[in-house]
Amino acid sequence: MIELYQGISKSDRLRALTEKIAFHQETFELLRNELQKQIVGQNELITNLFIAIISDGHVLLEGVPGLAKTKAIKSLSACLDVSFSRIQFTPDLLPADIVGTQIYHQKSESFQAKKGPIFASFILADEINRAPAKVQSALLEAMQERQITIGDETFNLPEPFLVMATQNPIEQEGTYSLPEAQIDRFMLKVRVSYPTQEEELRILRKQINEVSLASISAVVTYEEIHQIKALLQEVYMDEKIERYILSIISATREPLAYGLEDKKRFIVSGASPRGTIYLAKAAKANALLNGRAFVIPEDVQEVAVNVIAHRLLLSYEADIEKVTADTIVKHILATLEVP
Numbered sequence: 525m526i527e528l529y530q531g532i533s534k535s536d537r538l539r540a541l542t543e544k545i546a547f548h549q550e551t552f553e554l555l556r557n558e559l560q561k562q563i564v565g566q567n568e569l570i571t572n573l574f575i576a577i578i579s580d581g582h583v584l585l586e587g588v589p590g591l592a593k594t595k596a597i598k599s600l601s602a603c604l605d606v607s608f609s610r611i612q613f614t615p616d617l618l619p620a621d622i623v624g625t626q627i628y629h630q631k632s633e634s635f636q637a638k639k640g641p642i643f644a645s646f647i648l649a650d651e652i653n654r655a656p657a658k659v660q661s662a663l664l665e666a667m668q669e670r671q672i673t674i675g676d677e678t679f680n681l682p683e684p685f686l687v688m689a690t691q692n693p694i695e696q697e698g699t700y701s702l703p704e705a706q707i708d709r710f711m712l713k714v715r716v717s718y719p720t721q722e723e724e725l726r727i728l729r730k731q732i733n734e735v736s737l738a739s740i741s742a743v744v745t746y747e748e749i750h751q752i753k754a755l756l757q758e759v760y761m762d763e764k765i766e767r768y769i770l771s772i773i774s775a776t777r778e779p780l781a782y783g784l785e786d787k788k789r790f791i792v793s794g795a796s797p798r799g800t801i802y803l804a805k806a807a808k809a810n811a812l813l814n815g816r817a818f819v820i821p822e823d824v825q826e827v828a829v830n831v832i833a834h835r836l837l838l839s840y841e842a843d844i845e846k847v848t849a850d851t852i853v854k855h856i857l858a859t860l861e862v863p
Contacts, residue, residue: 534760538760538817538818539817541755541758541759541760541817542815542816542817544755545755545812545815545816545817546815548748548751548752548755549815551744551748551749551752552574552813554743554744555574555600555603555604555743555744556570558599558603558740558741558743559596559599559600559603559740561599561739561740562595562599562740563592563595563596563599564592564719564723564726564727564730565719565720565723565726566591566592566596566716566719568714568717569585569596569714569716570596571813572712572714572830573596573597573600573688574809574813575712575806575809575810575813575827576686576688576711576712577600577604577684577686577749578749578752578753578756578809578812578813579711579753579756579802579805579806579808579809580684580686580753581686581710581711581712581802581805581806582667582686582687582688582689582709582710582711582712583686583687583688583689583710583711583712583713583714584652584689584690584691584702584707584710584712584713584714584834585597585688585689585690585691585714585716586690586691586692586693586713586714586715586716587690587692587693587715587716587717588692588693588718589692591716591717591718591719592716593690593716594648594650594690597646597648597688597690598610598648599740600646600688601646601648602740602741602742603740603741603742603743603744604646604742604744604745604746604749605742605744605745605746606644606645606646606682606684606746607644607645607646607682608644608645608646608648609641609642609643609644609646609647609648610641610647610648610650611641611642611647611648611649611650612650612651613649613650613651613652613653613654613655613659614654614655615654615655615656617655617659618659619658619659619661619662620640621640621641621659622640622641622642622659622662622663623639623640623642623662623666623672623674624637624638624639624640624642624643624672624674625637625638625640625674626638626674626675635675637674637675637677637679638674639672639674639679640672642662642663642666642672642681643672643679643681643682644682645682645683645684645685645686645746646686646688647685647686647687647688648688648689648690649663649687649688649689649690650689650690651690651691651692652689652690652691652702653691653692653699653700653701653702654699654700655700656700657700657703660700660702660703660706661703661706663687663706663709664705664706664709666681666685666687667687667706667709667710668709670683670685684746684749687710689710704837707834707835708796708798708799708835709798710834711802711805711806711831712802712806712827712830712831713830713833713834714830715850752812755812756805756808756809756812758817759808759811759812759816759817759818759819760817760818760819761804761807761808761818761819762818762819762863764863765807765819765820765821765824765863766804767863768821768824768860768862768863769800769803769804769807769824770800771860772803772824772828772832772853772856772857772860773794773795773799773800773803773832774794775794775856775859775860776791776794776795776832776835776836776852776853776856777793777794777795778794779791782856782859782860783859784855784856784859787852787855787856789839789841790838790839790841790842790845790847790852791836791837791838791839791842791852792837792838792839793836793837794835794836795832795835795836796835798835799831799832799835802831803824803827803828803831803832806827806830806831807819807823807824807827808823809827810823810826810827811823821862821863825857828853828857829850829853829854832849832853833848833849833850833852833853834849836849836852836853838852
């Protein structure tokens with residue numbers, strides 16, 4: 525990429541990149557239009573799924589039942605020409621049910637690896653918090669290193685590899701909190717909200733009138749997505765934006781240094797360096813989705829809550845006073861100086 529632009533000024537480079545991004549804009553429109561055959565509204569959810577795909581980041585969807593979380597992920601996988609696997613997490617699930625196990629073959633008198641459903645490009649981990657920690661931990665190696673170890677053999681996972689998980693925040697019985705190490709591996713945690721009245725009216729009419737939803741077709745190939753992912757690396761991020769990102773992350777770790785004395789008692793630990801990397805990637809992806817070849821502060825602000833909030837470990841005081849991680853991140857954004 526660097527050799528391609530040698531001898532070209534920054535403005536010309538950005539202009540050329542903007543033209544490339546504009547060429548691929550219709551890919552996202554095509555995907556969005558295809559998804560809307562099944563999904564009514566939920567534009568923010570769809571945008572965040574796009575960000576996850578082009579950034580190679582896993583995404584956790586949280587919301588009450590009936591908000592089309594599972595349908596959105598299944599529909600997106602149907603729009604793309606990639607392999608898909610759905611894993612329904614339950615309390616009796618075992619790690620081997622996800623990653624696979626070794627099977628003994630009498631003829632060869634040896635053990636052979638039998639791969640599990642994790643060996644697919646799109647993984648839907650449905651109701652992930654219904655399985656205990658030992659099962660959830662089966663995803664740790666896959667999500668971070670894109671590989672699985674079965675016995676003494678290690679297998680690479682397909683490219684692309686994306687875990688999209690759902691969880692219900694209001695149920696307590698039969699659910700298990702996700703370990704911090706696993707939560708940190710999710711690039712985005714998206715809280716799915718209720719539809720507007722107009723959107724719900726459209727849903728209602730479709731169901732009452734028994735209007736069959738149009739089937740979804742694979743309208744985009746992985747090669748097209750791969751080309752867009754390559755453009756993401758070229759999106760320009762100025763040093764001022766980089767330092768703005770570092771300030772946001774640092775404020776979650778050292779709130780006193782940023783004039784956030786009133787938030788210090790609510791934060792036990794701040795965002796990890798993985799959060800810094802993901803915030804930069806998500807900001808670039810947001811710029812690309814908006815047709816820009818460079819990142820502006822608004823790109824960082826629009827993705828910050830979904831990237832950072834789930835990485836904060838809050839104190840009991842925050843729980844008692846009903847202070848959420850989302851509120852803290854929004855307060856940080858409102859307090860810090862914008863470049």
